[in-house]
């Protein structure tokens with residue numbers, strides 16, 4: 001592929017003054033941000049701060065009331081969701097939505113078929129590519145099981161696998177690691193970092209109560225509060241910001257310790 005200065009300077013994703021209301025409630029309020037290719041970004045914010053809505057706007061589940069969404073210099077603001085995935089916008093859902101009666105491998109093959117390779121692969125090739133991913137996410141021994149039989153954590157892993165199978169340029173992870181054991185989170189974080197680097201996937205991961213995972217991986221942290229962007233800074237800087245401590249922890253450090 002042609003590498004010009006323009007290409008290198010191109011932002012992967014840009015949001016310009018994006019807003020979305022539900023009734024009178026501003027779920028996402030005038031948010032602007034940008035994500036570079038291969039960048040790892042942590043999204044932090046209390047419950048109801050608009051994180052999932054932001055992901056829904058980027059992936060096309062909802063259209064914004066105002067503002068603009070640009071992906072690889074292309075205005076995708078009004079593009080339907082099914083046309084965004086093949087461009088390279090992949091995501092996991094806060095509540096996994098597996099095809100329950102399909103096997104783990106088949107579920108992941110669906111990711112291949114609806115992702116950036118949708119025009120290149122047939123079913124057989126998708127199943128083959130899925131096999132490799134099943135192994136890499138550690139579900140090898142469950143590959144021929146029905147998705148319905150997986151534990152909640154295994155379903156989350158499968159969800160991550162399905163998103164990676166899309167071979168996205170941008171991967172939005174909505175509480176993808178919630179409920180996992182800290183050791184499994186550490187392993188997943190390493191794996192994702194490796195994927196981000198080797199496959200040049202920008203990852204925007206939502207992190208609630210697993211600060212460790214953000215610190216370990218994110219180059220940048222974005223904090224949302226009541227739908228508005230409060231902080232957008234390199235991780236170390238963001239973590240020193242008293243507003244982050246207040247919004248993220250929401251209570252003094254002693255209590256935090258007791259509560260975790």
Ligand SMILES: Nc1ncnc2c1ncn2[C@@H]1O[C@H](COP(=O)(O)OP(=O)(O)O)[C@@H](O)[C@H]1O
Pocket residue numbers: 022025026027045046047048049050051052053054
């Ligand atoms: N489909 C919807 N209909 C109505 N209100 C919604 C909908 N989705 C989210 N909201 C509201 O928007 C706000 C932000 O929600 P959400 O984006 O889910 O926050 P987060 O993911 O940060 O917890 C909340 O007040 C929530 O109740």
Ligand SMILES: [Mg+2]
Pocket residue numbers: 051052053094
């Ligand atoms: Mg949410």
